[in-house]
Amino acid sequence: MYPQVIKHEEYKGQPFNRTQIVWLKIDCPYDGSLSTLCKSFFKAIDDLLGTRYLEKYGYLNRVTSTMLLHMTSLASMYGIGILVIDEIQHLLYSKNEQEEMLNFFVTLSNTVGIPTVLIGTSKAQKLFKGNFRQARRAASDGAIIWDRMDENSEEWEFFLETLWELQCLKTHSELTEETKKAFYNECQGITAVAVNLFILAQERVLFDEDNPAEIITPQVLKKTAREDMQTIQPMMTAIRTNNFADMMKYEDIMINLDEVMLNHKRNTEMTGRIQEAFKERQNTIEYKRQDMIRNLSVEVEALGIFDSLKENDIKKLSQKIVEENPLDTKFHQLKSDVIQQAIALNQQKKDQKAKAKAKNAEILPMLKLRKQALDKKQHPYELLKANGYIKNPLEEFY
Numbered sequence: 001m002y003p004q005v006i007k008h009e010e011y012k013g014q015p016f017n018r019t020q021i022v023w024l025k026i027d028c029p030y031d032g033s034l035s036t037l038c039k040s041f042f043k044a045i046d047d048l049l050g051t052r053y054l055e056k057y058g059y060l061n062r063v064t065s066t067m068l069l070h071m072t073s074l075a076s077m078y079g080i081g082i083l084v085i086d087e088i089q090h091l092l093y094s095k096n097e098q099e100e101m102l103n104f105f106v107t108l109s110n111t112v113g114i115p116t117v118l119i120g121t122s123k124a125q126k127l128f129k130g131n132f133r134q135a136r137r138a139a140s141d142g143a144i145i146w147d148r149m150d151e152n153s154e155e156w157e158f159f160l161e162t163l164w165e166l167q168c169l170k171t172h173s174e175l176t177e178e179t180k181k182a183f184y185n186e187c188q189g190i191t192a193v194a195v196n197l198f199i200l201a202q203e204r205v206l207f208d209e210d211n212p213a214e215i216i217t218p219q220v221l222k223k224t225a226r227e228d229m230q231t232i233q234p235m236m237t238a239i240r241t242n243n244f245a246d247m248m249k250y251e252d253i254m255i256n257l258d259e260v261m262l263n264h265k266r267n268t269e270m271t272g273r274i275q276e277a278f279k280e281r282q283n284t285i286e287y288k289r290q291d292m293i294r295n296l297s298v299e300v301e302a303l304g305i306f307d308s309l310k311e312n313d314i315k316k317l318s319q320k321i322v323e324e325n326p327l328d329t330k331f332h333q334l335k336s337d338v339i340q341q342a343i344a345l346n347q348q349k350k351d352q353k354a355k356a357k358a359k360n361a362e363i364l365p366m367l368k369l370r371k372q373a374l375d376k377k378q379h380p381y382e383l384l385k386a387n388g389y390i391k392n393p394l395e396e397f398y
Helices: 034-049 053-057 064-077 088-093 098-112 122-128 132-138 154-164 177-187 191-207 218-227 230-240 257-264 271-277 279-302 311-324 331-363 365-375 380-386 393-397
Strands: 005-011 014-021 023-027 082-086 116-118
Touching (some): 005 279, 023 034, 034 053, 034 064, 088 122, 154 191, 177 218, 177 230, 311 331, 365 380
Antiparallel strands (some): 005 014
């Protein structure tokens, strides 16, 4: 809900140059290495700000305890509001003892001094079952087990009705009781599956020539689940039948949306309709671009080396660079490009000012005479009078 990076320029009317990282999310490494986890912290900051902390603090002979101290300094320097560590179930495959891992998270929370949220699949519970003391300290702020929603709960009703309003089809499909039952039967109240089913059902309707009105029906939902979400059907069957033995085989659920959407593409005149249907995605991309342009402008202007450029000049350069590059281009690369072009433009404007000044000197001969008089250590008045630019006041009076 907040921008990830905030560039402060002023505080209570006083200049205040500070970069704040509101939240930082890192993924636990696949091999569960605590050292690599610390390095992921440095890399996440580097990717956001274009710094080189991974190179500075994360080299090979660094020990974990030393890197923790540097993490503390950076957390304080950038005012990090919360640290989120995802995929912590990977620590189960670590070569370290589980107690050592839990001690690490307790030390991390105490040393870095910011709220730390650990996220993982159901497998992550095994990390905290061995040692009650460590589990209590590691989860001192409580734990949330995110289970699927019940079909008859107000939570599911509210979620489904809200989701249904986000349709981007030509005809708004009504949410009937039959549709609700079919939707729940295919997703079983699992948020990720429900959202994916909703997206893929619309994708299928958009490409269905037999459904020109673009209406989501129970039949469409069933066909989408059966064909586009085929890989998770064994899992959904296990959940639907409450078969705990089969449910234990699966720790999470994932669908490759891009692959499914590519399979649906046909050589029809659908491009315009798809762009209109997914306009919200474009709005999100545009928001990210504007945020990037704003951050680039602030940082480049803060360098204070472009005396011939105005704020709007730097903003236009930033906008040009951001629009010419892909959205996933690293911030430090964009910043480097803006600085290079700003240097060139700054020099160009300087040259233009110099030419204009020289031209003005040629156009105004009185300035030239004034300079000649000063060079000869004479008063400009006498030279101007001698060249007829000043009339004799007595002659003028008579």
